Amino acid sequence: MWLRQANDALRFPVFPSSFEINSKAIVNTSNVLKLGEIAVFGGVGLRTTEISSFFPKNEASYCDYTGFPTPYDCVNKIQKWMNEGLILRYTITETNINMEVIVDSFKYEEKDCTGDVYFTLSLKEYKRIQIPKVNTNNDKISSKLDLPLTKGFEVKNKQKTHRVGKGDSLWSLAKKYYGNGDLWKRIYDANKKLIKNPDIIQDGWVLTIP
Known part of the structure; x- marks a missing residue:
């Protein structure tokens, strides 16, 4: 526990x-x-x-x-x-x-x-909420931001990619990009077409980091 x-x-x-x-x-x-x-x-x-x-x-x-x-x-x-x-x-x-x-x-x-x-x-x-983001050019709601209401595991909205190298794992990538290895399932869910076993990722793969 x-x-x-x-x-x-x-x-x-x-x-x-x-x-x-x-x-x-x-x-x-x-x-x-x-x-x-x-x-x-x-x-x-x-x-x-x-x-x-x-x-x-x-x-x-x-x-x-x-x-x-x-x-x-x-x-x-x-x-x-x-x-x-x-x-x-x-x-x-x-x-x-x-x-x-x-x-x-x-x-x-x-x-x-x-x-x-x-x-x-x-x-x-704790549940995160979706806050509408207003496009100032036309006053229309164009996207949403996933924002925490309190301090802790802050999540960045910008999507990245990562080329797998030696020693990489989903846990280590979640630790690198989110500051918390327990969020590895975010990366796994975004790359299910490529990753068949979450314990195995291969050198050279390009993974989406949501």
Whole structure:
């Protein structure tokens, strides 16, 4: 389980005993003359999740890896991300969970004199919006800009190409052009006619970088 913000990342030392993603449809109801109440689909609401676990002070068999940060290094990192309103990338490997989020709430405590810090972290999905761009020559809307409402994984709208060289991978290209390797699927989706296996790209290919 990971949280990433650009080049900064936090891998949770202890995987929570369970996790869930909450999602819902937006259904609006109206009263129509002679028909009565009707339901109208209004889109999909933002997904949310709540993570409860702890940051261990010492290494133990239940830890997912060694060399993890101290409990309060983890706390301070999450607190900083929340206070600055940064967009984060939330992923759980070997699942379909890979989405942009912001920290909705974060609480922590010590309760057993071991130095471990127990926490509950609430995350809310972040969705980018399309803002119309006005052509000043004729006052008509000519294109749209994909702009984030808050700081984080900024995406440039200009399309580029890249000639694959030795050592390149979709992850390294996403890291180079977007500042975040987890956005490799953007490049893969734009080049599906050429790339059959996202783990294999060949020297000399010219890839579109959307």
